[in-house]
Amino acid sequence: MIIVFVRVMAIFSLIFLGFISNKIGILPFESRKHLINLMMYITAPCMAASSIYTKTLSEEVLNSTFQISVTAAIYFVVISVISYFIVRMGKFKPIEEMGLYMVAMTCINTGFMGFPVTKAVFGGDIFYLMVMHNVVSCMYLYGAVPILLKIGRKNVESHFLQNLKDILNPAMIGIFVGILFLALGIQPPKAINEVIIYLSDATIPLSMIIIGVQLGSSNMMEVIKHKYVNLVNIFSMFVFPILTFFVVEQFDMLETNVKVVLIFASAFPAAVVPSAIAEQQGLQTNRLAEVISLTTLTSLIIIPICATFLTAYYGL
Numbered sequence: 001m002i003i004v005f006v007r008v009m010a011i012f013s014l015i016f017l018g019f020i021s022n023k024i025g026i027l028p029f030e031s032r033k034h035l036i037n038l039m040m041y042i043t044a045p046c047m048a049a050s051s052i053y054t055k056t057l058s059e060e061v062l063n064s065t066f067q068i069s070v071t072a073a074i075y076f077v078v079i080s081v082i083s084y085f086i087v088r089m090g091k092f093k094p095i096e097e098m099g100l101y102m103v104a105m106t107c108i109n110t111g112f113m114g115f116p117v118t119k120a121v122f123g124g125d126i127f128y129l130m131v132m133h134n135v136v137s138c139m140y141l142y143g144a145v146p147i148l149l150k151i152g153r154k155n156v157e158s159h160f161l162q163n164l165k166d167i168l169n170p171a172m173i174g175i176f177v178g179i180l181f182l183a184l185g186i187q188p189p190k191a192i193n194e195v196i197i198y199l200s201d202a203t204i205p206l207s208m209i210i211i212g213v214q215l216g217s218s219n220m221m222e223v224i225k226h227k228y229v230n231l232v233n234i235f236s237m238f239v240f241p242i243l244t245f246f247v248v249e250q251f252d253m254l255e256t257n258v259k260v261v262l263i264f265a266s267a268f269p270a271a272v273v274p275s276a277i278a279e280q281q282g283l284q285t286n287r288l289a290e291v292i293s294l295t296t297l298t299s300l301i302i303i304p305i306c307a308t309f310l311t312a313y314y315g316l
Contacts, residue, residue, distance in 0.1 A: 011120050012300055014205050018212020027209070029217040035210045039112075039203060045174030047115055047200040051128050052178025053187055061128075067258045068129045071248075072136035075262060079106045079240065080144065084151075086235060092228050097287055099151035100278065101228060104291040105236045106148075107141060107271040110134045111171055113211065113299070114268050116204035121307045122260070122316065129261040131175060137265075138172055141273050149278055211296060218293040229290050232270075237298045241267040241306060256314050267306040269295035 021027040027035075055061055083105040087098045108114070111134045119127040187193060224230065244266040248259045275288045310316065 009304055011117060011204065011208060012304065014208035015212040015215070015300065018209035019216040020212075021209070022213045022216030027213050029213065032210060032213045032217070035206065035213070039206050039210065041170045043199045043203040043206060044111070044115060045170040046196045047119070047203045048131055048134075048171050048174035049178035049181070050193075050196050050200050051119070051124065051131050052175065053181035054124070055128055055182055057182055057185065064129060064255050064258055065132055067254055068132045068261055069136055071254065071258065071262055072133045072265075075244070075266070076106065076136065076140045076144070080148065082240075083235075086231075090228075090231060092231075097228075099149040100287050101232055101291075102151060103145050103148050103274045103278075104232050104270050104288055104295075105240070107145060107274050108137065108236075108265055108268045109271045109296075110137050110265045110268055112207060112272060113296075114265060116207045117268075117303060117307075118261075118264065120204050122264075122311075126257050126260055126264075126316075129257055130265065131178075133261055133265050135172070135175055137271075141271065145274050149274070215293065215297060218289075224294060226290060229287065229294055232291050233294045233298055236270065237267070237295055237302050241302070256316075260310050260314055260316070264306060264310060267299070267302050269299040 018027065022029065080102065083102040086105070087101050092098055092101050110130060114130055114134065115127070118130040181187060188196060241263060245263050248254060248262050270288070270292045272292060275292065278288060
């Protein structure tokens with residue numbers, strides 16, 4: 001239990017490194033774009049692909065894949081309905097930002113942040129399921145989010161076809177390649193595979209440093225003063241993970257690793273992708289950026305606690 005907590009804190013110390021690097025000018029905010037491109041176009045696809053094709057296709061793998069795919073889809077449907085009632089009953093204002101708040105509560109960062117943290121903390125088997133969870137998450141991001149963003153607004157066009165094309169991002173391509181290799185029972189040549197593994201391992205420190213740069217460039221004192229941003233943070237980072245835990249514990253037919261991924265995924269901060277989709281629709285994204293910053297900061301406390309609890313509770 002202590003070992004897991006120390007391991008998570010060691011990973012998160014890289015966020016502090018990125019934060020300090022930003023504050024002293026080594027990695028200014030402008031560098032974030034290039035670091036993200038390096039991760040999203042090179043290292044993350046390698047991590048996603050290798051996590052899949054290194055598996056052995058078996059009845060157990062197929063069963064766990066089916067379970068995580070179905071339950072992740074159900075999660076996003078249920079959490080969307082709950083978030084709608086929260087913003088309606090809470091009378092979030094202005095009304096034009098209702099969709100933004102819903103998206104902020106439901107879109108979790110299981111790729112950019114979830115991949116490296118899950119692999120470092122839990123290892124291959126659970127990381128594979130997190131990758132499969134992210135497939136469903138991407139479908140939700142590019143299929144449902146453009147529609148949700150329109151809630152409360154009038155005369156806003158949704159570029160649905162463009163968002164569907166965005167599903168074919170490098171990480172998703174890596175996932176598809178990994179699935180193809182797994183199905184065919186093949187792996188890349190040894191020399192190429194070693195390069196893929198090296199690049200895959202670089203994703204963890206790179207992603208954490210990027211988050212540190214982002215936090216270093218945010219005015220957190222202003223963010224934490226906003227009433228609705230704080231409410232979103234409370235629900236997404238505290239209420240939803242606890243609710244998810246109690247719900248999945250009611251289903252004994254679910255495999256332990258599936259339960260762990262569903263709960264752990266719900267504890268991650270708001271995803272960055274919805275902000276880009278909102279900009280694509282010509283919407284103001286300041287509120288989303290504030291939620292992303294605050295939930296990311298909160299996750300520095302929540303994720304180590306969640307990882308330690310899950311490891312102890314499920315005997316991992």
